[in-house]
Structure formats: C-alpha cells, structure tokens
Amino acid sequence: MPSGFIPGLLIALKFNMNPVRYIFVLCILAAFAGACKKSNEEIEFRAPGKIYDITVEGGINTFYRDQYIRLTKPALNPDSLPAAIRNAVVTVNDGRADLVFKETAEAGVYSAANTRSPNYNQAYRLTIVYKGKTYTAVDTLRQVVNINDDYLPLAVSKTADAQYNGTIPKHTFGYLNPNKWWICYGAIPKWDPSKFMLTQYYNYTHFLGSPNSLYPLTNLKRNFTLGAEDVVTIFKISISEGYAKYLYGVFLETDWNGLFSSVPVNVNGNISGNSQGYFSVSDVDRRMYKAKELR
DSSP: OOOOHHHHHHHHHHHHHHHHHHHHHHHHHHHHHHHOOOGGOOOOOOSSSOOSSSSEEEEEEOSSSEEEEEEEEEOOSSSOOEEEOOOOOOEEEOSEEEEEEEOOSTEEEEEEEEOSOOOOEEEEEEEOOOOEEEEEEEEEEEOOOOOOOGSSSSSSOOOOSEEEEEEEEEEEEEOOOOOEEEETTTTTTTOOOOOTTTTGGEEEEEEEESSOOTOOOOTEEEEEEEEEEEEEEEEEOOOOOHHHHHHHHHHHHHTTOOOTOOOHHHHHHSSSSSSSOEEEEEEEEEEEGGGGGOO
C-alpha cells in the first residue's frame, strides 16, 4: 500500500463504490501520495517567468509628515534578498506641486516631508527615473471613514478573571469600503510606514467577497489577552479601489492559495514599464481604546 494512505478510508471507499470507481479513486490517491513523498532535496524552484527591473512599495499617507517609498530589484531565487535601488530620482505630484524624495540612510528607501493638506479624491502621480528609464504610477486619495465602535474588525470577550481575550482576523469580507488596519497593543509597535518589514501586523477589510468558501481562513488571525486598563491603538488606513483589487490578487497567490483555490492570477500593480508593486495614497484615522471598552 502506498505511504500516506489511510486504511480506514480505503475500506470505506471499497464498500461504498463499485469496483471501477474504487480503482479510479485508488489511482488518484496513489498519484497524490506519490507527489507528496518528494523530499525537500527534490524540490526545484522554477525560473521566474518574467524578470522585473524594479519593485515599488509605499507611498503617501495623511497621518505622518514624513513619507516613505522603497525601491528594490526583485530577487531571482529563494536564497537571495531583493537588492536596494540607489540613486534614483523620485517625485510625487499631488495635483498642485511636486514633492521631491531623497534617499535615506537605509539603502533603497526614499523619504520626503509633506506639509501640504490632503488633496482628497484627486490623483497623486509618482515618477521614478532610474538608469535612463522612467516609471510612473497614479493612485487616488480616498478620504477615510472615521473609526466607528460598531464596525471594528476584531472581537473581544471578558473572562471570569476580568481579563479580555481578543481575536483579530487578518481578512474580513463584505465591507462597503476597503481598508488596511493596524491594531497594536503591548509589544506590538505603533504603525510606522517606514518599517516595510512589519507587514505581519496589518489586517484587511475587503469590499470583495470571500475568495473560496472551501478554504478555511480561521488560522489567519491574531489573538491577545489584556487587562481591563491596557490600551489598544487602532489605525484605519483608507485604500483606493485599485489598490484593494491589487491586494486581493496578491492574497489569491499567498494567503488563500490552498488545495481548493482558484487558478493563480497575474498580479499587476499600478507602476508603468517593466516593474512590479503598488504606489498607494492613504488617509488615516486613529483611535485609542482601553481593552474594557472593546467588544
């Protein structure tokens, strides 16, 4: 019997199917088990179908003065990291004037101080000039709907010993407007758009529906236990419809890529040319709660 089979399952199949169907299912299971038997040494990574010149992360937000954009050259194999892109010319036009970014002490990260008022419902245009090539992107600043106690993407319950247990799902579906959220407490840091490596603390409310009801999303969550007076800080970050669809496509390839997932998609950002990533513009609201105020 092939390894990985469950004898009880085969017996049940044998007694509930005619011989032809039983043999057919047995062949399918044998092929599946054989595929699962490959060791780590046998796994080979295919060469990327397309090699991009540049990847763009970050953008503009209305909460902080300092803005950050990171430019990297994508890695070509799982053992290497993206390479920082240096000496690029980076500007953002908010429909009124250019905001000029300068490279920071961290290679590949560019920053500018934005003291202008938000230009809601207007296009912000990113321009990058690097090695004689020009890349552009456009995103629209959507005004955030202020945080409402009745629509927080978390659940909190009080325990018998007056503690508060909370659950924060990474993905929630069916919201009127898409948003990113950053919910912090205890050792989890405040939202800082210059920290590009801390994406694990974001959670998302989607205006599109759940991608596949057969694939469980319950493991994609954070849990916490806090005292009644412990503070929870919530950042609500607006995103445009285009950025929301881009993130949805990314999650189809990552978080939701299970056994019953849909066919993989090509995730295209809003950067022109031979590039990948998304330049985003966001409005932000922040509120602070004591744990006992949440529900």
